[in-house]
Amino acid sequence: MSPRAAMIFAAGLGTRMGALTADRPKPLIEVAGRPLIDQALTHAKDAGAEPIVVNVHYRADQMRGYLADKGVLVADETERLLETGGGLKAALPLLGPGPVWTLNSDAAWAGPNPLVDLAAAWRPEMEALLLLVPTDRALGYRGAGDFDLDPTGCLARGAGQVYTGAQILRTEGLAEISEPVFSLNRLWDRAAARGGLHGIVYDGHWCDVGRPENLALAERLVTAED
Template sequence: MSPRAAMIFAAGLGTRMGALTATRPKPLIEVGGRPLIDQALDHAKGAGAAPIVVNVHYLADQIRTHLAREPVLIADETAGLLETGGGLKAALPLLGPDPVWTINSDTAWAGPNPLRALAQGWRPEMEALLLLVPTARARGYRGMGDFDLDPTGRLARGTSHVYTGAQILRTEGLAEMPDPVFSLNRLWDRAAGRGGLYGLVYSGAWCDVGRPENLPLAENLLRVGAP
């Protein structure tokens, strides 16, 4: 079954952004003259996602106000952060039982709609399909990489590719997690062990916008476009 609903992760504290998030949440920091969350929302709407759910925690009222006229549902985490896995599990009553798209709100994209790209690559045997970029062209990324991709498209932990923050995920495995607060990494590792974790390389350009020094990189990406 193809995804119908989308989850936009917008509940983080944004501590790496320093003074920029002292009075506003990271999803409302502007890149290219628009708040970061707007591009994620554009992708969800452009992929035909319904419903679209946004989780909120830090300075949540600002995000609620910004999205007041948008076709979104709010998953309230103001009582406590649940991390990506816990947040998605808590939002399931809003999202429904089918596979879902998820997308982070602190990234910039130039090229095809990432959620549409994932939908085109989704197959029924997949537990999760993660959108990747090669580590060598991951703008703003400081790590060693996240995954290796084999010829069948399956993923294992490695360094050749970076997870972009967009995926399609079957949600049945969330029920196996007893803790209310947990990372989606736990779900991915279980899926990988069963051969159900897959990756798709994004054909456009991507930038992590998690640090202040990455803002010029993201601005340039949006201005120049994909290579």
Template sequence: MIFAAGLGTRMRPLTDRLPKPLIPVAGRTLLDRALDLGRDAGAGPVVVNTHYLGDRIAAHLAGRGVAISDEPGTILDTGGGLRQALPLLGTDPVMTLNPDVVWTGPNPLAALNAAWRDDMDALLMLVPLARATARQGAGDFALDDAGRIARGGDLVYGGAQIIRPDRLADIPDRVFSLNRLWDRLIADGRAHGIVHPGGWCDVGYPGAIPLAEELIHG
């Protein structure tokens, strides 16, 4: 699942008339770059959630075999959005991807798939803060020797994960962030992480676009 429902507030004025996933970086939209990662990792079916300027995203994806999970009234956040999309995704562990980042090096979804184990409820792709281009703020997580995550530390959530959708039933709210579920899984020792060895850029504001393009062109 690709999360594409956000308002893109930090990316204004570019997002005044264009949803952030359709912003081009090095000649290719962020959404298409995310779809490329999923395709190359063998993911499927693919679902994209939409809200802000969702008709533009739907038109961009028309005829490409991608299902749309629209959130027309209220943005459901990552947890609520994923739960709404489950009828389109099924009950198996789900790869999720934020499109507003650029990756170089190994495919993060393929790496997550290779590292996934049955004793995990979530497996997050993490990036060292020192290599997190255009990241604003502190780190998110630390890893122990067994690969379990804890809050704090100098690792940033990179925006790619595998998660068991049945654990969403633990949270009754309609609108909620996956952070709430992660906290529960961390407490249970069921949330794990691996570290991306390549480059990564948070394309969250206009000034990050040239930084991402520099990373891509190496």
């Protein structure tokens, strides 16, 4: 089954952005005159995602106001931030059955629609398919990497590739985790142990927009594409 619904993660506190998130949530910080979340919404809509669900927590009223006319559903995490895994699990009644796309809202992209690329590579036997960029092409990224990608497309923890925040994920495994607050890393590790964690490398350009100094990088990236 191909993905139908999409979850956009937009509930984080944005603490690494410092003063920029003192009065607004990180997804509403502008890059090239547009809120960060707009590119994620555009990718989801252009990929044909239905429904599109966005979770909110920090300054949730601002997020709800901005999203009111965007044709999306809102997963409310106002009372407690659930992290990526818990947030996705809580949103399942809105998302419905079957595999879903998930997409972080704090990245900038230039090139093919990342969700369309994932859908083209998705196979029913996969538990998760992550979109990656090599560490030397990860603009604004400071870490050592997240995964190693073998010739068959399977992933293991390593340092060669960076997870971009875009994936397709089967959601059945969420029921195996009883805690309400958890990271999707737990689901990935279980999938990897069964050989079900896969990845593909993105052909375009990607920028981590998690820090204030990366905003200029992101703006140059999206402006050059336009």
